[in-house]
Amino acid sequence: MGRRGYVYILASQKNGTLYVGVTSDLAGRLLQHQTGTGSKFVARYGVMRLVWFDEYDLVVDAVAREKVIKKWPRQWKINLIEERNPHWHDIRGICFDGRHFVALVLHRRLALPFRHGFPTLSTR
Template sequence: MLASRKNGTLYVGVTSDLAGRLLQHQTGTGSKFVARYGVMRLVWFDEYDLVVDAIAREKVIKKWPRRWKINLIEEHNPHWRDISWHLL
């Protein structure tokens, strides 16, 4: 999950290459939505062995109310820090 800032615009997506996809978003080539709203801070992610499980989870989270998404982020990352360093 990406965020523009704490309590800002959120973006939920799925990829098989998180580091590569994040780089695309940060350089403005990932998606028009992310580029438009500056949603480039990685604030939460989860890993799955099967892509079908990842896609299913993405669909569930996208349907959640905003408050639930914020709670998920704050449960693991209360200060909304960019956790992309985990990908190194």
């Protein structure tokens, strides 16, 4: 069985600078960004607000999705964010307690069935 993967979008503020990334350890990668040891782009432009993420069973699928999203026009990325997070809240504190998922509550109810120790995001 392969590692799980995550595609995520960080923003500097609502409608601000965007960063699209991929990782197999979302909590760890966000910590790297926060401490300045992640992307130089993120550190330079202050893109620290987690506004969107999606989970994949395999990291290779997440990498493929990240490549697609990176090629999208900016407005498509904004639309993707605003489908789940219309106010561009930083969902990092909602999603993580230290290094563990706790909940993801946005403008609609989300079910978080656990598989392999992590929640699978799906709408009810």
